[in-house]
Amino acid sequence: MKMIRRLILWAPALTLLSMAGSGEVSALVVSNARQITFEEVATQAKVIVLGRLTEIPEMAVFDRATRQVYRHNRVQVAEYLKGAGAPAIEVLTLGGNFDTDGLGLNGPRVQFIEYGGGEPQLPPVGTEVLLFLKPSAGGEAFIVCSHRHGIIRVEEAEKGQEPYVTLLFSYPDLASPAAAARARAMNHPDTFESIVIVDRVPLGALKATIDKVLNLKR
Numbered sequence: 001m002k003m004i005r006r007l008i009l010w011a012p013a014l015t016l017l018s019m020a021g022s023g024e025v026s027a028l029v030v031s032n033a034r035q036i037t038f039e040e041v042a043t044q045a046k047v048i049v050l051g052r053l054t055e056i057p058e059m060a061v062f063d064r065a066t067r068q069v070y071r072h073n074r075v076q077v078a079e080y081l082k083g084a085g086a087p088a089i090e091v092l093t094l095g096g097n098f099d100t101d102g103l104g105l106n107g108p109r110v111q112f113i114e115y116g117g118g119e120p121q122l123p124p125v126g127t128e129v130l131l132f133l134k135p136s137a138g139g140e141a142f143i144v145c146s147h148r149h150g151i152i153r154v155e156e157a158e159k160g161q162e163p164y165v166t167l168l169f170s171y172p173d174l175a176s177p178a179a180a181a182r183a184r185a186m187n188h189p190d191t192f193e194s195i196v197i198v199d200r201v202p203l204g205a206l207k208a209t210i211d212k213v214l215n216l217k218r
Contacts, residue, residue: 037196038167039174041149042213045132047083047142050154050203051075052128054088060096060113062103066137069113071096073122075131081210090141091133094119120144120151128154130165130206154203162202167209174212175199 042048055074062069070092077087094115101109123129130152133142144150152165172180179199201209 036146036148036168037170038149038209039170039213039216041132041146042082042210045082045134045145045150047085047131047133048081048210049075049077049085049089049131049133050079050081050128050206051077051089051131053122053125056122056125058097060098062098062100069095069098072141075129078128079207081130081207082214089133091122091131092136092141092143093121095121120147122151123153128163130154155200157202162204164200164202165206167199167201169197169199171216172197174209174216176201 052075053073054076057071057073060069060071071094073091073093075089075091077085077089095113097110097112099109100107100111105111131142132145132150134145135141136143149168152167154163154165157164169175169179172183175183175197176199179197183197
């Protein structure tokens with residue numbers, strides 16, 4: 001029987017938001033925890049891509065330079081919404097099964113490492129995603145910017161409507177008019193840390209929304 005040793009390495013956890021209900025198009029969420037918003041991660045990312053996952057290898061590899069375990073995943077890029085690059089890119093994610101042969105580690109040959117506390121993981125192959133990325137230490141591949149907002153699935157809308165992504169905003173002007181009106185009705189200033197807006201953004205409006213964010217930060 002093959003033996004696998006499971007190691008869990010904990011990183012700082014990030015409190016997640018949940019929407020009020022599956023039927024909500026937008027919602028105002030009050031939270032005492034510090035939330036990472038779309039504005040922040042869009043500014044931090046060197047590259048933002050809309051694409052589809054084409055490969056998630058079964059085995060990860062141990063990187064001697066960083067002493068970390070990575071999966072080398074492949075993404076077919078449909079559109080660069082920030083930055084530019086190749087039509088297919090490699091995205092590294094932490095953790096997974098890896099072969100210890102030649103590494104001088106004790107225990108079974110195949111070991112599993114999980115980095116706890118919210119390290120971003122990709123959904124299954126074939127999933128369309130919005131990715132917020134920065135170059136890895138080597139410079140040829142990318143890593144995900146944020147636990148909460150670095151990987152966002154593209155969702156299918158009702159018949160006849162455009163696919164969308166769900167984003168967290170702290171600036172009401174970036175959200176839909178209905179969501180912005182609800183935020184202002186609560187008599188809060190336009191920027192606040194304890195309240196975020198959860199809103200759906202159609203794919204066709206993504207580039208304009210990202211451009212607004214980058215203009216806000218200048």
